[in-house]
Amino acid sequence: MKKLIINANVFNGVDNKLIENVSVLIEGNLITKIGEVDTSIADEVIDAKGGTVMPGLCDAHVHITMSDSFNILDTMTTNEIAIRSAKISEDMLMRGFTTVRDVGGNTLGLKNAIETGYATGPRIMPSQAAISQTSGHSDYRQNQAQQRLRNGHEDSPLMKTGTFAVADGRSEVLRAVREQLFNGASQIKIMAGGGASSTFDPLDTLQFTLDEMKAAVEAAEDYGTYVCAHIHTAPAMKRAAEAGVKCFEHATIMDDDIAQIIKDKGIWVVPSYFTSSLIAERKIPLPNEETYRKTERVGKAMLKSAELIKKYDIDTVAFGTDCVGTKDVHATQMNELGAVEKTFDTITALRMATSNCGRLFEMSTYQHPYQEGKLGQIVEGAYADLLIIDGNPLEGVECIAQDETKKVIMKDGVIYKNTL
Ligand SMILES: [Zn+2]
Known part of the structure; x- marks a missing residue:
């Protein structure tokens, strides 16, 4: 099952800037490509409408x-x-x-x-x-x-x-x-x-x-x-x-x-x-x-x-x-x-709640239950655990806090909320 998120900006969990106007391909429970992807290969297309894809x-x-x-x-x-x-x-x-x-x-x-x-x-x-x-x-x-x-x-x-x-x-x-x-x-x-x-x-x-x-x-x-x-x-x-x-x-x-x-x-x-x-x-x-x-x-x-x-x-x-x-x-x-x-500040809060946690969790090595992909980042090979936010979280975390602007919640490639 391939899901493709189109018209998205990406906050990858680390960088203090967005990757603009890209598609995010999800195969099964993993993110496999960020960039230009042909929509015809996807079983399901999700139009982010210019929203931000960020790590769960x-x-x-x-x-x-x-x-x-x-x-x-x-x-x-x-x-x-x-x-x-x-x-x-x-x-x-x-x-x-x-x-x-x-x-x-x-x-x-x-x-x-x-x-x-x-x-x-x-x-x-x-x-x-x-x-x-x-x-x-x-x-x-x-x-x-x-x-x-x-x-x-x-x-x-x-x-x-x-x-x-x-x-x-x-x-x-x-x-x-x-x-x-x-x-x-x-x-x-x-x-x-x-x-x-x-x-x-x-x-x-x-x-x-x-x-x-x-x-x-x-x-x-x-x-x-x-x-x-x-x-x-x-x-x-x-x-x-x-x-x-x-x-x-x-x-x-x-x-x-x-x-x-x-x-x-x-x-x-x-x-x-x-x-x-x-x-x-x-x-x-x-x-x-x-x-x-x-x-x-x-x-x-x-x-x-x-x-x-x-x-x-x-x-x-x-x-x-x-x-x-x-x-x-x-x-x-x-x-x-x-x-x-x-x-x-905003970027510190965002990193703490995404990629920093992912780094901390990696210290569990073989006691880590989720070893198939990265956690807390939007990168190729990461778990498809993500949010789509109507807004730019780098300008303030309020758009993540509000239910109305938190449009999509996906964990392990499965969509739990979609109000796009
Ligand atoms: Zn406690």
């Missing part, structure tokens, strides 16, 4: 299965979580996100259901359970913690569903990492320091010893992939960098020293400006005053870290939204694109 959006920090607060998720059956996750994943695709990296949550079943046509959604790079130390950021046993811990190392519902895992010491960490890889993780997510949204752990706590983190990195690297870490403070980032962690989620309370380390080691950074601002402005309900105080601190620090990212010219930055909550909270996902544009 990527989001490197989602939690598809986290469709409510942890206290409520703790009471849900796996069925209910799964059904809600299917709705959230479909909405993501219909916003224009064609690939997402899930950094905490049991998404393997959903991914399989999407790929076999039982559900609709983006490509998923799963991390499976986010791994925390006892009393760490994702040790959500604090509901009745004392009763649960009294009888030994007891699970919480969120651990039973494979959302979170708890491991202490080198051998438990090795096993927890290998279990996630066994369950199809593309990369490993650990909690390497205190968190803002959790009630249990102060923000400044260091989580996992250097040796525990090194164990996680060793097990991941032996499987051809890498560790990404939830991390806020500079001391935590220094330890994680030393352990060989390759991607910092949030990376909020940065200083010059750590920015230099990030630059020198080529560590990826996945910040979330919009969600942090929402939380800092107290627009998302949090459990208590202490978590509000923590998130305000994180929200303010995030803008400072953006200045350091600019100052040290760090180009290993990827787009991530970190929406956790009901489908209405997940619906704010697209707002991050505008927030990144405001923090940096």
Whole structure:
């Protein structure tokens, strides 16, 4: 099956200029030619009417299965979580996100259901359970913690569903990492320091010893992939960098020293400006005053870290939204694109949400589930994951954010929306 998009300008995901007035040929699920193509060879012709073909959006920090607060998720059956996750994943695709990296949550079943046509959604790079130390950021046993811990190392519902895992010491960490890889993780997510949204752990706590983190990195690297870490403070980032962690989620309370380390080691950074601002402005309900105080601190620090990212010219930055909550909270996902544009500029926002994510995902090597083509770029040999926008995204991301100007959504060569 050959689809041909004609009368198109192309934003390839990298260059700050459009490739003007070309055709894009799609054979099966891959882009095979960009340029002049004879319409007679196509089974289906799509007239872009001068619109822009751009890569489908990527989001490197989602939690598809986290469709409510942890206290409520703790009471849900796996069925209910799964059904809600299917709705959230479909909405993501219909916003224009064609690939997402899930950094905490049991998404393997959903991914399989999407790929076999039982559900609709983006490509998923799963991390499976986010791994925390006892009393760490994702040790959500604090509901009745004392009763649960009294009888030994007891699970919480969120651990039973494979959302979170708890491991202490080198051998438990090795096993927890290998279990996630066994369950199809593309990369490993650990909690390497205190968190803002959790009630249990102060923000400044260091989580996992250097040796525990090194164990996680060793097990991941032996499987051809890498560790990404939830991390806020500079001391935590220094330890994680030393352990060989390759991607910092949030990376909020940065200083010059750590920015230099990030630059020198080529560590990826996945910040979330919009969600942090929402939380800092107290627009998302949090459990208590202490978590509000923590998130305000994180929200303010995030803008400072953006200045350091600019100052040290760090180009290993990827787009991530970190929406956790009901489908209405997940619906704010697209707002991050505008927030990144405001923090940096239009081309940086566009690259972060397309080709930069593609580069980050390539670090999963043979744990990468999508090896047939490139992701996050419109080039020959890339997956046919694309949007057709009525407008020029290089002049501002608003035309991508609006449903009316987002005319076509295609993933894997299949059209999910066409209002041309
Ligand atoms: Zn997160």
